[in-house]
Amino acid sequence: MTFSPSQFLSQHWQKSPVVLRRFFTDFEDPIDEHDLAGLAQEEDVDSRIIAYADNQWHVTHGPIASFDEACQGQWTLLVQAVDRYIPEVSELMAAFDFIPYWRMDDVMISFANPGAGVGPHEDQYDVFLIQGKGSRQWRVGEPGQYTEHFPHPNLRQLQTFPTWKTFTLYPGDVLYIPPGWPHDGIAESDCLTYSIGFRAPDTALLAQQLAEGLIGGELTGERYSDPELATRSHPAMVNQSEITALKQLLLSQLSSTEFDQNLMRFLSDQQLPYNLPDSLLTTEELCHELEDGATYVLASGCHPIYPQRQPADHFLFYVNGEQFTASYNDRESVECLLKGDPVDAAWMRTLSTLAFMDIMTILINKGYWERMDT
Missing domain, CATH: 3.40.366.30 (50S ribosomal protein L16 arginine hydroxylase; Chain A, Domain 2)
Structure with missing residues (x-):
């Protein structure tokens, strides 16, 4: 069956998980575990190894100096933003360009040995999980109030969640998981998984953009004034009209063209690696x-x-x-x-x-x- 972006968006996007079988036909991995390990040794690349050995969870952050030491028991190597370093990985994003560019974050790639996973968890963003070589079983639950715990200071998991559905992914399959749906993936064999993540700014980040724009002078800040101030029944009382006027100061900035431009700069900021050409052109x-x-x-x-x-x-x-x-x-x-x-x-x-x-x-x-x- 031919994939329909409009049907997917109306039926599944931020509504329910779905497996897209053979979304990539004849899928060939654009990278292997050796290339991934090489990236994990780089100073500027965000990477980590999550391992479960001797009934304990272990987390090793990159750059990885010794794989023999970190890769004990059942382990997963994860590398963030691989699309910014490998053009063939970046091309995977093109399959999802029915979603706006500003929502796209990066491609995280993981390599896991049999039985490995990072534990049950939920994400607050949409994710497409592309299966590369090998196979992985995913257990997915429905949204709910689940208890978090930290089996390691740098590892957040859910204690448990009831299974809604179980899926096994093979090369070229894609599993879409909306925000807030708990999931737990276990490698059935040596396998590569490509996680296409999406950005979803919260109100704190948006408020930070407003504050930084005002402090940095990109926005023209106005000051509260009350030329029509009148006497009131009690000096400790704040009139509702004053609260409204203060909020209006902020709303006027949010409605300004300058804030629109500030917001666009924020939405486009990908923190791309510093990658100047060898020689500058005229x-x-x-x-x-x-x-x-x-x-x-x-x-x-x-x-x-x-x-x-x-x-x-x-x-x-x-x-x-x-x-x-x-x-x-x-x-x-x-x-x-x-x-x-x-x-x-x-x-x-x-x-x-x-x-x-x-x-x-x-x-x-x-x-x-x-x-x-x-």
């Missing part, structure tokens, strides 16, 4: 390269975004927390660029002028787009 050099047959593509894990509501005379978009401006006449070409179309001579000729090539040069020099190997 705009003239870039144009010559494209005419000579060069092609540039989005860097691994990079997901640019733009707001639906745009100014009348230009087009705004955001990459990794930065705002960029294009001519409104180039909107169609830039939208193709942001979706992942390659930057080549044919694309360049769709621009109304070559003015945007100055911005394209900056994007490449920042490492957000990279030259495709020929």
Whole structure:
């Protein structure tokens, strides 16, 4: 049966788990456990090993110095944001581009030996679990009030939960789990699992963006005033009109164009690895390269975004927390660029002028787009 994004969104997204059998036909792992272990030895890569041995849980954080020491009993190696380092892993995200880029977080990859898992737990975000080599059994429960415990200071689990359904995943299968649905996966053999996670900012994070915008001067802060102040029956009393006026100060900032832009910068910020090209380009050099047959593509894990509501005379978009401006006449070409179309001579000729090539040069020099190997 052909996968229908609209049917999936209406029936399952944030509603109920579902297994998508053979979502990837003839699936081939873009990475193996040896490559994953190599990443786990890097200083800037977030990794850990969770092991269960001698009736105890153990957690070793990367960079991993000794796998022999950490990989005892039943163990799982987990590496975050592998899509930002391996282009072939980043390409897995394209299968889920029916979900907005700003919601996409990263691809975490785990390798587990038989019988291993990280324990029963629940996540507060949506996740697609792609099965690579091997097989894994997943036990899934329904949302509820479950008791958490910490068998290790760095490991949060659920004590138990009743089983709703059990699924066994094989290469190319995908299990979708909405937020708040408890689950527990156990490897049946040596296996790789690719976890496509999604961002869901809470009110604390959004309030932090407002506060940082005001403190940093990106937003124009107003001060409370009361020129019509009148006497009242008691000096300790705060009038409801004053409470309303104070809240309105915040609401006026939330409704401002400046906060919209601040929010877009936040939603686009992926904290991509610092990956400058070996040599910086000039705009003239870039144009010559494209005419000579060069092609540039989005860097691994990079997901640019733009707001639906745009100014009348230009087009705004955001990459990794930065705002960029294009001519409104180039909107169609830039939208193709942001979706992942390659930057080549044919694309360049769709621009109304070559003015945007100055911005394209900056994007490449920042490492957000990279030259495709020929």
